[in-house]
Amino acid sequence: MDKFVVAVFPTQAKALEGARAMRELQVEGGLALYSIAVVTRTEGKLSVNQIADELPLGMGVGALVGGLVGLIGGPAGAGAGLLAGGIIGSWSDLFNLGVDKEFLDTVSTELKPGKSAVVAEVQEEWITPLDTRLEALGGTVLRQTRADFEVDRIQQALLATETELALLQAEYRAARAEDKARLQRRIEAARATLRARAARAKEKRERLRQVTEAKITALQGQLARANAEDIAGYEKRMTEFRVDYEQRAAKLDEAAKVLEEAGTA
Numbered sequence: 001m002d003k004f005v006v007a008v009f010p011t012q013a014k015a016l017e018g019a020r021a022m023r024e025l026q027v028e029g030g031l032a033l034y035s036i037a038v039v040t041r042t043e044g045k046l047s048v049n050q051i052a053d054e055l056p057l058g059m060g061v062g063a064l065v066g067g068l069v070g071l072i073g074g075p076a077g078a079g080a081g082l083l084a085g086g087i088i089g090s091w092s093d094l095f096n097l098g099v100d101k102e103f104l105d106t107v108s109t110e111l112k113p114g115k116s117a118v119v120a121e122v123q124e125e126w127i128t129p130l131d132t133r134l135e136a137l138g139g140t141v142l143r144q145t146r147a148d149f150e151v152d153r154i155q156q157a158l159l160a161t162e163t164e165l166a167l168l169q170a171e172y173r174a175a176r177a178e179d180k181a182r183l184q185r186r187i188e189a190a191r192a193t194l195r196a197r198a199a200r201a202k203e204k205r206e207r208l209r210q211v212t213e214a215k216i217t218a219l220q221g222q223l224a225r226a227n228a229e230d231i232a233g234y235e236k237r238m239t240e241f242r243v244d245y246e247q248r249a250a251k252l253d254e255a256a257k258v259l260e261e262a263g264t265a
Helices: 012-027 061-072 079-085 091-096 101-110 128-136 150-174 177-225 228-264
Strands: 002-009 032-042 045-053 116-123 140-145
Touching: 002 012, 002 101, 012 032, 012 045, 012 116, 012 128, 032 061, 032 177, 061 101, 061 116, 101 140, 128 140, 150 177, 150 228, 177 228
Parallel strands: none
Antiparallel strands: 002 116, 002 140, 032 045, 032 116
């Protein structure tokens, strides 16, 4: 299961040790590591010490770090480079990544001035291996399971707008001549909304493809370095990703088709 992990440490040196420990655990097959960053908080600022994000910009740890920079303050140090590079994510991007404000608030509270943190996106079967390594270094581990809300939101918006359009069309048929022009404008606006949401569904579909391909590429790279006893686990993860991608992509394709048809009817 995909998760964002934030491990808070008393010093930057310990956080860098924590990042190394996570990479070692990846080599050992204890988790799949997609992206990782080390950040340090000073008074009112969050600086980014290092970041390695294998996902498209704004789709993984880069977006989460951006949310923290926006919440805590910044950018400072490397954070300025992140802003220039377009990695900083908007609140809507973070919501669509499955990150809620309560999680960011918890991280902000735990990450007091003077402390550093490792921010990572991982897939893990068990939490104990990672917790054991990082807690031994003095880390406090926080997790947020990733959930993709946007597919459901698109489908809910489709139903709502279709209902509104049907009501407007029924009212138009029964309206007096002097009211029809106003209702026709409302109908056209509803159709335009449906077409815009169809474009959004297609955009989401493409972003989903990019992220899935990036994750599978990362897993393939880890598989090539894996011990023989860990190969089955990596192959299982890749199969699960492909199945999940196909299911979600099919929903988005269907939503885009229905939205377009409704928007031009």
